[in-house]
Amino acid sequence: MEPRRRFARFAWAVLGWNFLVILWGAFVRATGSGAGCGSHWPLCNGEVIPPSPTAQTVIEFTHRLTSGLALLGVAALVWLARRLFPKGHAVRAWAWASLGFILVEALLGAGLVLLEYVERNASAGRAIYLCAHLTNTFLLLAALAGAAWHASAGQPWSWRQVGGWMRAALAAVLLASLTGAVAALGDTVYPAISMLEGIRQELAPDSPALLRLRLMHPVVSVAAAVVVLMAAFQAVRGQHQRAILAWVVVQLAAGAVNVLLLAPVWMQILHLALGASLWLWVFLATMPRPPGAH
Numbered sequence: 001m002e003p004r005r006r007f008a009r010f011a012w013a014v015l016g017w018n019f020l021v022i023l024w025g026a027f028v029r030a031t032g033s034g035a036g037c038g039s040h041w042p043l044c045n046g047e048v049i050p051p052s053p054t055a056q057t058v059i060e061f062t063h064r065l066t067s068g069l070a071l072l073g074v075a076a077l078v079w080l081a082r083r084l085f086p087k088g089h090a091v092r093a094w095a096w097a098s099l100g101f102i103l104v105e106a107l108l109g110a111g112l113v114l115l116e117y118v119e120r121n122a123s124a125g126r127a128i129y130l131c132a133h134l135t136n137t138f139l140l141l142a143a144l145a146g147a148a149w150h151a152s153a154g155q156p157w158s159w160r161q162v163g164g165w166m167r168a169a170l171a172a173v174l175l176a177s178l179t180g181a182v183a184a185l186g187d188t189v190y191p192a193i194s195m196l197e198g199i200r201q202e203l204a205p206d207s208p209a210l211l212r213l214r215l216m217h218p219v220v221s222v223a224a225a226v227v228v229l230m231a232a233f234q235a236v237r238g239q240h241q242r243a244i245l246a247w248v249v250v251q252l253a254a255g256a257v258n259v260l261l262l263a264p265v266w267m268q269i270l271h272l273a274l275g276a277s278l279w280l281w282v283f284l285a286t287m288p289r290p291p292g293a294h
Helices: 004-031 055-084 090-114 124-151 164-188 195-203 209-214 217-233 238-260 264-285
Strands: none
Touching: 004 090, 004 124, 004 164, 004 238, 004 264, 055 090, 055 124, 055 264, 090 124, 124 164, 124 209, 124 264, 164 209, 164 217, 195 209, 195 217, 217 238, 217 264, 238 264
């Protein structure tokens, strides 16, 4: 197998690993394990390897280890791109962008711990911080997908080539995901014992802002779905169109189930996985098709 083909497979594998790390990070938040290593970073409870760890410590420490491996994987991606592709090649640019985003990702992850934006912290600062974190996460996924795509014989890509519908679709998916992050934080900090109780919490005159913001997510999600569906019919063909259409329907259904089940941890993770997958499908649909592709 030629080196560039092996590089492409490695790039897709790095993307997949980072995808799993992101889901584990959501598991850390959903289980309230963000303070599992105390307020220490990069050490865990002041130790390199924490002795007699609790379940929360194991969850948080595992996330740090897998995140470190993700960083090493992206660094290896840059090193290989420099060896296999000439200066100015798109793969190099995407690989360097991936490294920049994952470094920011690491700093944002450290900030969650050092600023104590964990467990039951319901401050506006935490909500804004999580939105910034998720935005960087999605940009990281896009950069890794861009490197893998161009290494897999994709044609050169430019943002100027992306039409208005696809730009709107990307913005819509990101906005829906950001409101979803705020809603998930509300579910974590203010869990409801029943759907009726949850509605009462949200509509109460003295309800916290985080609960009132939770109401935005279903509305934004439906509006985003309409935009993405329109974009898929107007600007996408072939397997990407079919994938986007299917993912939108499944994601809306998953959101409804998440509400009905009162946002159990496993459903929150699945919901995020579908949202991040939809983001990747829409992003990859903006890439020009290789000659002969459908």
